[in-house]
Amino acid sequence: xxxxxxxxxxxxxxxxxxxxELARAGEATGVAVxxxxxxxxxxxxxxxxxxxxxxxxxxxxxxxxxxxFVPVEAVVASGAKGSLxxxxxxxxxxxxxxxxARGLADAxxxxxxxxxxxVVAGHLAAVRPPYLAVEPPELIGGDRAVSTAxxxxxxxxxxxxxxxxxxxRVLCGxxxxxxxxxxxxxxxxxEGVLVASAVALARRPRSAIDELLAGF
Numbered sequence: 001x002x003x004x005x006x007x008x009x010x011x012x013x014x015x016x017x018x019x020x021e022l023a024r025a026g027e028a029t030g031v032a033v034x035x036x037x038x039x040x041x042x043x044x045x046x047x048x049x050x051x052x053x054x055x056x057x058x059x060x061x062x063x064x065x066x067x068x069f070v071p072v073e074a075v076v077a078s079g080a081k082g083s084l085x086x087x088x089x090x091x092x093x094x095x096x097x098x099x100x101a102r103g104l105a106d107a108x109x110x111x112x113x114x115x116x117x118x119v120v121a122g123h124l125a126a127v128r129p130p131y132l133a134v135e136p137p138e139l140i141g142g143d144r145a146v147s148t149a150x151x152x153x154x155x156x157x158x159x160x161x162x163x164x165x166x167x168x169r170v171l172c173g174x175x176x177x178x179x180x181x182x183x184x185x186x187x188x189x190x191e192g193v194l195v196a197s198a199v200a201l202a203r204r205p206r207s208a209i210d211e212l213l214a215g216f
Contacts, residue, residue, distance in 0.1 A: 182215025
């Protein structure tokens with residue numbers, strides 16, 4: 001799962017180029033991939049590639065007089081297939097997470113709920129999202145992957161989530177940059193990774209994507 005955030009190289013034409021490279025690599029390797037571009041690029045990317053395209057955030061509001069917000073209806077209209085929810089850079093209250101996850105599910109879209117710790121992951125698993133990503137915020141954007149720097153967090157998160165919602169697939173993120181980080185994450189029980197700067201800021205996004213997918 002690739003989150004482009006709003007890194008300048010990954011906006012507009014950059015988002016489209018990276019999405020196409022990710023789609024190519026996913027098809028070539030047989031690895032399931034998805035991408036979350038910035039909101040202004042959501043519809044363009046969703047119409048350009050066949051891989052799942054997700055929003056980076058949804059607000060717990062209905063479509064209507066809600067200037068600047070992102071309701072579920074806007075994600076549906078864009079052609080996206082779901083959204084990240086509660087990323088540490090755009091957190092929601094527990095109530096907000098539940099409302100957004102429910103709204104996405106009702107619309108037939110996937111929620112990738114983010115948690116900053118194993119304890120929070122266990123609590124948020126109560127909304128039974130299809131995906132839950134554990135990302136310690138202190139490691140996001142850094143050079144140390146959570147799977148190698150704090151492996152216990154991944155193990156504890158997987159156990160906490162599956163104790164509440166066995167069907168939820170656990171991803172891990174923060175600092176994941178290479179095939180070794182990915183392999184370790186899988187060994188610890190996660191079913192995938194959530195990455196951002198490793199690709200969005202790479203001089204050669206294609207090479208960065210290939211390196212990560214080699215870990216699968």
